Amino acid sequence: MLVNGNPRSAALARRKSATHRRFAGADWVPRVFDSLEEISEWPVIVKPDLGQGGVGVTLVHGLREARDAMQKMQDPVLVEYLPGAEITVDCFTDRKRKLVWIGPRTRERVRAGITMRSRLLDATPDIEAIAREINDALELRGPWFFQLKADGNGRWKLLEMSCRVAGTMVAQRARGINLPLMAVQDFLERDLIALENPHVKLVERNIATRAELDFEYDTVFVDLDDTLILNGFAVPQTMAFLYQSIAAGKKIVLLTRHRFDVAKTLASARIDSGIFERIVVVRDDESKADYVTPTSIFIDNHFPERLNVAKKRAIPVLDVDMVEFLIR
Template sequence: MSRIRTLVFPCGAEAASEIAQALGRSVHVELYGASSRDDHGRHQFKRYAMVPNIADAEFDRCFAEQLELWGIELIFATHDTVLEYLAPRAAQWNVRLVNGDPRSTRITRRKSETYSLFEGEPWMPRWYRDLSAVERWPVLLKPDRGQGGQGVTLAHNRAEAKAALARLDEPVICEYLPGEELTVDCFTDWRRRLVHVGPRTRERVVGGITMRSHPHPCRDDIQHIAQCINDRLLLRGPWFFQLKADTVGTWKLLEVSCRLSTGSVLQRAAGVNLSLMAVQDHLLRDLQVLADPRLVLVERRIVSIAEFAYSFDTAYLDFDDTLICNGAANPQAMRFVYRLVEMGKRLVLVTRHAGDVFETLKAMRISESLFDEIVHLRNGEPKSSCIRKPAIFVDNHFPERLEVSRHCGIPVFDVDAIELLFP
């Protein structure tokens, strides 16, 4: 079975991280990443390229050349402006852009056009074309093409509103909605069927990104809004919309986006891999959703990745309190070991273990076949005596690391550092 050559752009966005995790091990996908700036995207995508910004006059030519070089079939755009820019160009490049209908991407990129399209619906917030039309204070002012809550200002009176308007580019004036906020992750298939509607809470938000979220019941009113949006826009693939409750608890629409949301990891945790569904939909397969209702919470955090400029062939690894801790295998260390195996590195276990190291490996359910060599030091000889460069050394004990560093001059790491290495 040939894999679908799939590009994520820009691949340093938070949504790109979700796509990388969702598709990185898929047997259906060969994953590529491109970015217009040097960021952590190059750590997440083995096949990676830098391209100009979409505002650059050379972007179209360079991007088309990269698509042809890689033989790309499918593109995930991870920013609304990029999605809108690529939408009218994808056909001429002979690729398919996930949820890339030009009209839909244009409308959803602008709150004014979104609000005009759905004007008159009971779930639409009141919005005003100028301050003279405002009938109730406070009001919310926000950029027409903003995202992530950037530039949003609450104005309690006309003076505050005028000051905010002077700071905003293409402002939209809306009624203030003080209630709970939801994001609703959706999926529309190639037959235009709305096959998934998954509301979730936005309980802790950092930089516009939901860091704590619970599934929320998909009641009839939310399902109705999703269906209305699906009926009036040409959608295909993952998309989302945001709701906020008004003073009496009625859900009102904030915005719609044609791309995968950064917080859709909650759906994947419950068994609904929206990124993979987009690939299956590209193959014109009929989709079924199997969401597990027992998923109750997703917490997110910032993840750090370390990079060092050193090429090595062999990793020397301590045993006690490194690969095993508190009478069991250390999961983080074992993940690191298997990552080294995947990279084709030679693995050497170097230990002063007091007992039979092979019996302990067996008791810890660690296969001795993981290691190319096992060195059991018994007479107090230094660990540096068995190390051959180029190599790295991992050991929880500082005196051991210091000795190896001084005598071998190779990178040495404590156990806490391995989570930063080779993600």
């Protein structure tokens, strides 16, 4: 079974022209032109009937531009130009067709049609009214969303709607509203309450890059100064990787040239020495490579130390900035 798998609702949401026809007459539907001859005021928008993420949307300022744009796309739609702010409204409808959640958010920074920066807004009466009209008119269940843009007078007009999870619905999860999980709970016949955290107002997204080590190891050797502890505080990404490694059954060995009492330094940084299989303090005339085993990886902020271990042991050596690529 598909969440929001109603074929009529899905077909209507897929085409902007079908959405416009279904809600024709509502004051929140933008003006749609059947032909270029109907247009008396420019600019207008030309966009594909079957499209998403703003792909192909073109602002045109006259007949020639409009004809050129329409010839370049399949099934073009002509709609009024909306110069104002744009928002997405994330919604959730339960199995009883009750609208459980209405969550507007801004689209302040967009990449490839996906919102990377969202400010979480309260649902105003006009936004809530649009959500309820859509919900009452269509058979919806689970997460769905619609997008609005303000016209020249600041009134919200519909851009499109879709009965699926939006790319940035994760913003609602940061707010405490886990819409995909709510869908699972709804299909388990459980009644839902949306418990919002009102203190989350802004969500930033970025591309996280992950790497995989093509190397079997059983031990992580890690340096102390400026690798595990920096300016008296534990380095978060190093600690996260060490705990991840412990959960994966790896041994952790602290390998350091620290000149002070290691136990006291760890304690002052709130690091439990119990996470280490052993602690090795190396003298200035010794090489760290002599302590490193062949089935291990080595983490150290100091390049000469990494170079020496890499040459002598031929194992992966990582600077602190490389560690974050291995955190799952």
